[in-house]
Amino acid sequence: MGKRPNVAVIGAGLSGLRCTDILIQNGARVTLFEARNRVGGRVHQTKIHTHLIDMGPNWIHGTGKNPIAAIAEATGTVLEDFEGNQALISPDGKAIDDDTASRISEVLWTTIENAFEYSNIHKDTIPPDRSLLDFIREKVEETDLTTTEKDLCIESSRLWGAYVGDPIERQSLKFFCLEECIDGNNFFVASTYKNILKHVSQAALQRADIRFNQPIVKIESEPRQDLRSPGKVTLTTASGETFQFDEVVVTCPLGWLKRNKQAFTPELPPRLTQAIDSISYGRLEKVYVTFPRAFWHADTTTTTTETSPKYTNFTNPTFAQFLNPTYTSPPKNIIWNQECISLAALPPSCAHPTLLFYTFGPCSTYIVSKLATIPSSTTTTTSSSSSDDESYNLLNTFLHPFYSRLHGYSASSPDCTPLAFTATQWQNDPYAGNGSYCNFQVGLTQGDRDIEVLRAGLGVDRAVWFAGEHTAPFVALGTTTGAYWSGERAAGQICNLYGLGRVGIGLERDDSLPSARAKGLL
Ligand SMILES: Cc1cc2nc3c(=O)[nH]c(=O)nc-3n(C[C@H](O)[C@H](O)[C@H](O)COP(=O)(O)OP(=O)(O)OC[C@H]3O[C@@H](n4cnc5c(N)ncnc54)[C@H](O)[C@@H]3O)c2cc1C
Incomplete structure (x- = not known):
């Protein structure tokens, strides 16, 4: 031209x-x-207490020829290959032992791999109403897990919701292949x-x-x-x-x-x-909660005695998943499973005593709609560091049942009282399309x-x-x-x-x- x-x-x-x-x-x-x-x-970044945090993405998905990974390297961005201990908390609020947790996790991730392959190969013939959860239920049933372990595995599979922003009963199996990422590890942008x-x-x-x-x-x-x-x-x-x-x-x-x-x-x-x-457009949101000290990490200087079953995932968690929590009273018909990451497990230059909870689907919509009624909260973010504050109380009422199940919690310890909360509200933000992705x-x-x-x-x-x-x-x-x-x-x-x-x-x-x-x- x-x-x-x-x-x-x-x-x-x-x-x-x-x-x-x-x-x-x-x-x-x-x-x-x-x-x-x-x-x-x-x-977008903001601060919780004195710590810088990401309100949107904090992962780089796949490293194979990924320009964002290359930019991370060129800019000295610290990445963490967060393949850490996963603490599973059972429906009655107790830690699940390491052996059971790893059996469940292995079945789950193998099944998800199989679901990708199945969706890739059979996309044209899979009925549109078949969900990822349908597939997982069927495959988990065929394993030699005990009945209780199977139930826990299904509950654990709900974590996929935090990848896509909606519950797995809504995830299309037919187009699950479109969720597959670039080859290589997923890195947390520390x-x-x-x-x-x-x-x-x-x-x-x-x-x-x-x-x-x-x-x-x-x-x-x-x-x-x-x-x-x-x-x-x-x-x-x-x-x-x-x-x-x-x-x-x-x-x-x-x-x-x-x-x-x-x-x-x-x-x-x-x-x-x-x-x-x-x-569709997903509904992923985040709630950060920071404490004076990462009470959930065991003091590694104390010697542990060899016991069986072992609970090292629980005493030093990178992730924690709260399965079908019967110890809270969620709103009717909303699945209230939660999961969080310990930012205290990041490399020392980036670590801080903060838990990052991911919420999605009806649960995140519920929390965000409550935050929207609080006048001080802005459209994208709610930050609160005062226990007199309405949003602090709302978020603490939401998360206390979960962080109080972690190792080392003591109601009387000041270390276990949150200093501040920061929550996203992408669903209230028209310029983010009122959702996540x-x-x-x-x-x-x-x-x-x-x-x-x-x-x-x-x-x-x-x-x-x-x-x-x-x-x-x-x-x-x-x-x-x-x-x-x-x-x-x-x-x-x-x-x-x-x-x-x-x-x-x-x-x-x-x-x-x-x-x-x-x-x-x-
Ligand atoms: C909670 C959350 C977690 C996420 N986690 C990850 C992750 O871990 N890893 C990952 O890779 N991705 C993640 N994502 C997705 C990632 O953030 C997006 O894919 C990416 O940032 C989208 O970039 P974009 O340019 O397409 O859109 P945007 O970043 O939304 O940019 C669009 C721009 O358009 C502006 N705009 C909108 N409407 C108008 C208008 N009418 N006029 C003028 N300007 C307008 C907006 O203000 C915005 O600046 C996450 C997203 C969210 C919300």
């Missing part, structure tokens, strides 16, 4: 930042509209995503025209005359200003698209609307095709491109890596169209289905 395009990117999350970076490197003019007063979107975000946002902050606090409410596009002409897209901000661009990249979260289809003129095509409606729920019939339709956006014809975690390559959907790659892809498409360079663009991404690889089709 031989013209330097004038491009708008909507959203300064990882996808928008990466897209902006590539476009600028290849000579496009970029205006970045961001609804908030900061970059990062769902990648020093937070702060330096990664700083690195990814550098070019945009220095060289793009960034408009903070400028939510876009209208995207009007005219058909491109021919492939050699620039497009014509008009954006309207919430304050009523209008701007015209040659190309627009929309990185608003899937949850935002679901609620704002009317922002597009002309109307979105029916197949794109169907894709936006069909793919895309997931694939029972009833979905064409999940892989829907993602391809989302990636195509309005296409070259309308000059409106889509990016964001929901348009990522299949192996990276719902992740920071996927968001980053999706921004790179959208920028690359615009660069191709205008005959710009390909500076900074990584290798061609493998956008194929995992099942294609499983069947040896590639």
Whole structure:
């Protein structure tokens, strides 16, 4: 086309930042509209007490050719291969011994591996209403675990909800293959995503025209005359200003698209609307609670006597899972299993006496809806460090039954009284799409095709491109890596169209289905 395009990117999350970076490197003019007063979107840090914590992602999923892992390394980000002790707490609040816990865990993870393989191979014939839980129940029944262990294993399998943001009875077995990640270990980002975000946002902050606090409410596009002409897209901000661009990249979260289809003129095509409606949006939230001391870790200087059964997972936990807790009174019909990670188990430079609880599905919606009624809590975060405070009391009432089951708890010890809580409220945040990230729920019939339709956006014809975690390559959907790659892809498409360079663009991404690889089709 031989013209330097004038491009708008909507959203300064990882996808928008990466897209902006590539476009600028290849000579496009970029205006970045961001609804908030900061970059990062769902990648965001805050403090609990004096400790820096991530409100959004804190894992890097897979290390095989993962650009986020490479950025972590380049920026001196501390990662932890968190394969630690998993304490399982039984329905009556007691620790389950190490041998039983490891038998249960082995069956569970083997079954999940098998479910991936099964979904990959049989995706086309698995009925849409079959859930991951159905599969796990069936397979666990075939094992030689005792009846009690089988029940505990099923309860333990509910932890998968914290990966996808909704309960496993909602996880589609047919499209479970779309949850498979890049090869390699999952790393916990011990020093937070702060330096990664700083690195990814550098070019945009220095060289793009960034408009903070400028939510876009209208995207009007005219058909491109021919492939050699620039497009014509008009954006309207919430304050009523209008701007015209040659190309627009929309990185608003899937949850935002679901609620704002009317922002597009002309109307979105029916197949794109169907894709936006069909793919679900998860409800993962976090509650951090910090203490004066990590009372749940046994003092390793004291000598232990050899006993059987052993409880080392319980006395030095990295993770704890509370199975079918009968010692709390949850709201009716809401599964109240919980799990947490000990941030005291991180490398010494990053460790602090904090537990990170993950909540999801109806449970997280319940907590977030209660927080929303407390005037002092903001839309994304609730932080509370005073026991007079309503949110402190709400969160303590919620979590006390769980942290008080951990090793070393004593009601009379000041070490066991929380100093502060911080809870996310992504479901109350319209610019996060009122949720966490895309997931694939029972009833979905064409999940892989829907993602391809989302990636195509309005296409070259309308000059409106889509990016964001929901348009990522299949192996990276719902992740920071996927968001980053999706921004790179959208920028690359615009660069191709205008005959710009390909500076900074990584290798061609493998956008194929995992099942294609499983069947040896590639
Ligand atoms: C609780 C939680 C835990 C997670 N854990 C992990 C994890 O461990 N590992 C992992 O890889 N991923 C994780 N994720 C997912 C990861 O955060 C996302 O996949 C990724 O950050 C999405 O980037 P994005 O650019 O697609 O979207 P976003 O980061 O949401 O960026 C979109 C941007 O658009 C802006 N915006 C929205 N609407 C408008 C509008 N109308 N006008 C202008 N601007 C607008 C938003 O403010 C935002 O800045 C987690 C997410 C959550 C919420």
